[in-house]
Amino acid sequence: MPTPTRQRILITGASSGLGEGMARRFAAQGRDLALVARRTDLLEVLKEELLRAHPAIRVEVAALDVDDPESVATVVPDLVGRLGGLDRFIVNAGIGKGASIGTGGAAANRAVLHTNVLGAHAQCEAAMEVFRAQGAGHLVLISSVASVRGMPGTRTAYGASKAAVNALAEGIRSDVWGAGIAVTTILPGYIATDINVGRRGPMTVDLDTGVDALVAAIEREPVKAYVPGWPWTPVARLLRVLPLSVVRRLTGS
Known part of the structure; x- marks a missing residue:
């Protein structure tokens, strides 16, 4: 059975990286967008660009800090009202800084856990x-292949935060099973964005390639998808069963 067209889409963290890329792809498909981020100046520039290229769509923007739950609870329904409803919500906002546990980077690690989990x-x-x-x-929740196993070094807190996102998504999916609400977890591999500078592996793809695969996966509305599917679907299977000594060498900082 074909999935329905999700006309009205809200994307968080839309001022750069994957969020900005998804906004451009969905705008080109004629979707109406609500875009949020902390940097509203960048959102306004993106809005103008999208409306010039696709004048038939609607684009609403607003400032949103996902670390402030009261703000999220206020801004989201306001945007939904301005957009005339909501068909898809992409939980994309997150941060990727961090340090090895016990090396003086506790504040950065707490920030990652706070934003990526509580946000x-x-x-x-x-x-x-x-x-x-x-x-x-x-x-739609944007997780990471880093959530499949415990990650060393600068990715330890980040991987743990995304493992929590996976569990959150699955719990919601179970809770609304059969209720007409789809829940998708997307686990990107290495995609060249600002969030993972210094953390990119040998299988890193450029941003356009990564965003194309990401949007295609979201449109299929699977329960879970690794992006890009090749090589990350088989790599994720291997990561689950390989000895930690091997995983550490493959994913080390």
Whole structure:
């Protein structure tokens, strides 16, 4: 059965990287967008660009810090009202800094856990309140291949935060099973964005390639997808069963 067209899409962390790339792809498909981030100056520039290229679509923007749950709970329904409803919410905002545990980087690691876990939770609360009320919608959570196993070095807190995102997504999916609300977890591999400078592996793809694969996966609305599918689907399977000594060499900082 074909998936429905999700016309009205809200993307968090839309001022750069994967969020900005997804906004451009969905705009080119004629979708209406609500774009949020902390850097509203960049959002306004992106909005102007998208409307010039695709004048038939609607684009709404707003400042949003996902670390502030009260702000999330206020901004999301306001944007949904301005957009005339919501069909898909992409939980994309996150940070990737970090340090090896016990090396003096505790503050950075706490920030990663706070934003990527509690920030994702705040977004899901706001999105699911809308979707439950209307009995339909597509919730998308952007996780990472780094969540498959414990990661060393600068990725330890980041991988742990994304493992929590996976569990959050699965719990929501179970809770609304059969209710007309789809929940998708996307696990990107190495894609060249600002968030992972210094953390890119030999299988890193450029941003355009990564975003194309990401949007294609979201449109299929699977329960879970690794992006790009090759090589990350088989790599993820291997990561689950390889000895930690091997995983450490493959994923070390």
